[in-house]
Amino acid sequence: MAKILMKGNEAIAEAALRAGGNNYFCYPITPQSEVAEYLAKRMPEVGGVFLQAESEVAVGNMLFGAAASGKRVFTTSSSPGISLMQESISYIAGAQLPCVLLNIMRGGPGLGGILPAQSDYFQATKGGGHGDYRLLVLAPSTIQEAVDLTMLAFHLSDKYRNPVMLIGDGMIGQMMEPVEFPEKYVEDELPGKDDWALTGAKDREKRIVKSLFLDPLALEINNHELYKKYELMKQNEARYECYKISAKNKVLIVSYGTMARICQTVIDELESEGVSVGLFRPISLFPFPEKELRKEILKKNVGTVLTVEMSMGQMVEDVEKVAAGAKPVKFFGRTGGIVPSPDEVKENIKEMIRQDAAPAKRTRKGK
Amino acid sequence: MSQYEVTFAGFGGQGVMVAGQLLSYTGIKQDKNVVWIPSYGPEMRGGTAYCTVVISDVRIGSPIISNPQGACVFNRPSFDKFSTKVKPGGLLLVNSSLIPATTDRTDITELLVPANAIAMEAGSVKAVNVVMLGAFVGATDVVDIKLVKAVLTEKLGHKKSMLDINLKVLDQSYKLAKQQLAQGQKV
Known part of the structure; x- marks a missing residue:
């Protein structure tokens, strides 16, 4: 058809x-x-x-x-x-x-x-x-x-x-x-x-x-x-999809629905700027694809996990549960009916990477 | 990566949603990926109604476009809202019948199309959206104009008189846009 x-x-x-x-x-x-x-x-x-x-x-x-x-x-x-x-x-x-x-x-x-x-x-x-x-x-x-x-x-x-x-x-x-x-x-x-x-x-x-x-x-x-x-x-019945997951990823985004598509654009744009980010998109929210997500989070190259939602932060609690402290889990979201633009998400990730980089530098200086 | 985004904006009733849909149908005929997103919400009546169409050779990520490559504005509030949002290097198509203004921007191409006048002269002001669509395709060739005609014929085939008017203005505005671009002028 x-x-x-x-x-x-x-x-x-x-x-x-x-x-x-x-x-x-x-x-x-x-x-x-x-x-x-x-x-x-x-x-x-x-x-x-x-x-x-x-x-x-x-x-x-x-x-x-x-x-x-x-x-x-x-x-x-x-x-x-x-x-x-x-x-x-x-x-x-x-x-x-x-x-x-x-x-x-x-x-x-x-x-x-x-x-x-x-x-x-x-x-x-x-x-x-x-x-x-x-x-x-x-x-x-x-x-x-x-x-x-x-x-x-x-x-x-x-x-x-x-x-x-x-x-x-x-x-x-x-x-x-x-x-x-x-x-x-x-x-x-x-x-x-x-x-x-x-x-x-x-x-x-x-x-x-x-x-x-x-x-x-x-x-x-x-x-x-x-x-x-x-x-x-x-x-x-755990279902999910990965987008541009690679050993170069510094950040792993977890996002679902329309928000995940917006993150795909963010990932493409960051890639052209030399920043490697991967996306894990849960398709089944219950059952939450816990094992599969845990595997991705534990990969050595992943520094930070970022959950992006059109809410004040709900799925992020399941992501935190899966990460179980192994990696820092951060959250970005807009709500009230506002759909975050790719630029907004991109800026947030860049800022996050800057912040992640900052304390490490200070530590070296201290030594 | 080849992708084009365009916003059609005007009053409710000017056919901006349909203009976007006609473009989307044409995109599908050309085996492109297409997303059509309406502005849905309390602003549908009274203010600006608008829709954005994304046409792409690759899988479409974000359906939300803050800065489209093209904008076709049908009325003054839409001009005010979207003329600043067009991406540098992009296209602004202005319905000069209703918008007595031009943009100060020098980083985009601006074409003035007397869309209401063209539509009325052809026999129906309802065709204003197809005038704008024709000019848009003339200026960008994002889709094949022949396929736009095929889509129009499919959708309006049952109303011969309206179909004829629409096909006529489509051709006319398509050529007008081409002429304006060839002359490199801000008419």
């Missing part, structure tokens, strides 16, 4: 449809409303369900109910809307149901603003709702990757019977890029849904899908089951 120019929001919507996501519940919010606009038109063509609810709280509960039927269900929203769904997300995770969620992040907290941000990293990766649970979290940096990861999200969600969340900053929703949809979405074999989906109990034993376990032992067993899945995800 030829490449077509599509806005991120529309491309994600089309990708979801092609992955069999035929049950969509939503409530409009900038900057992702085009997903609903697109699906309002497209969903009837494939005979699916498009339902605009009265609120995001209702959307969450509709997802819970529809997911229990074993059908592929999804929603899209932006930060404040995702917050409203957290109760249901916790229930869906507790009841071990597949479900795909997209958060096109805008600045917060509260209603915040409508411009791009990456300040929902904590909410997505550490559990925005209550209880011991995790979402599988994927973060695209191009529209093509948003398409590919949306399709993958449905697959992983069924594979682990766990909600999968895609997070992209507002730019991912709003910008247009050429995309290509796979002719046919081929999947690995997935476990059947026959042993849990609620499909009508005629001629079989009744089933109950629930997250309520009043017997503490039963609840603890459920918690352990969930954590077994999260361990499996950690083993199998």
Whole structure:
């Protein structure tokens, strides 16, 4: 199929449809409303369900109910809307149901603003709702990757019977890029849904899908089951990409989403100025690619690790955990809807290198 | 590394977003990497609406461009905002029908295109964005003008009268830009 120019929001919507996501519940919010606009038109063509609810709280509960039927269900929203769904997300995770969620992040907290941000990293990766649970979290940096990861999200969600969340900053929703949809979405074999989906109990034993376990032992067993899945995800689903990683790198940047692309430009420009910097871009934020990042951080040539985010510093905590004191971890970010320019990031890195160089010189003088 | 960045800016309604999209579609036809980024936000109405298109032979890094090589400004607020941002050596294309000003900069090429006048003379002021697009392609040849025509025909084929107007002004402004550049003049 030829490449077509599509806005991120529309491309994600089309990708979801092609992955069999035929049950969509939503409530409009900038900057992702085009997903609903697109699906309002497209969903009837494939005979699916498009339902605009009265609120995001209702959307969450509709997802819970529809997911229990074993059908592929999804929603899209932006930060404040995702917050409203957290109760249901916790229930869906507790009841071990597949479900795909997209958060096109805008600045917060509260209603915040409508411009791009990456300040929902904590909410997505550490559990925005209550209880011991995790979402599988994927973060695209191009529209093509948003398409590919949306399709993958449905697959992983069924594979682990766990909600999968895609997070992209507002730019991912709003910008247009050429995309290509796979002719046919081929999947690995997935476990059947026959042993849990609620499909009508005629001629079989009744089933109950629930997250309520009043017997503490039963609840603890459920918690352990969930954590077994999260361990499996950690083993199998860590995804990342490296850019210009070499033995010459003095600085290693860790960045995701649109911010990582901006860092690529920074790295190209610094390279032409004789400064070697590499980029480690986590694609899965949970599981965080810990082992792989640790390997890069420990390389002898890497002096400093710099995390760049459109937030006050959230992923940087995971990077610090991985570095575990082996190398200094620094942070640069802008927030509130401001997207740092390549120049800004470049200046920050140059300043960092100057500062790193300064104390060493003083030490030599002291001797 | 071959990459070109251009910002189209004007009032909401002048078709600046579409101008950028037409350029992007053309870029894809030429097997280039393309990113189209709108200014989305509270400034969409009333103030300047703008979009930036990046066309590249290589993988596109930052979609955020602070200093584009080219800027096509459709109205005065856009002129004020973007004339200073064009990269040295770059191009500033001014809709002189609505902007009674020129830049003091000597490090860029400035072309004045009476875009509204050209569009109205051809039959519809709506074609103002295609006038600017034609002049931009004339001045830079970032994409093949024949492919711009093909894209226009695909997108407007169902409205023959509008298509004819747009194809006409595209040609006219493309040639105008070429003439101005050949004369090396700030008209």
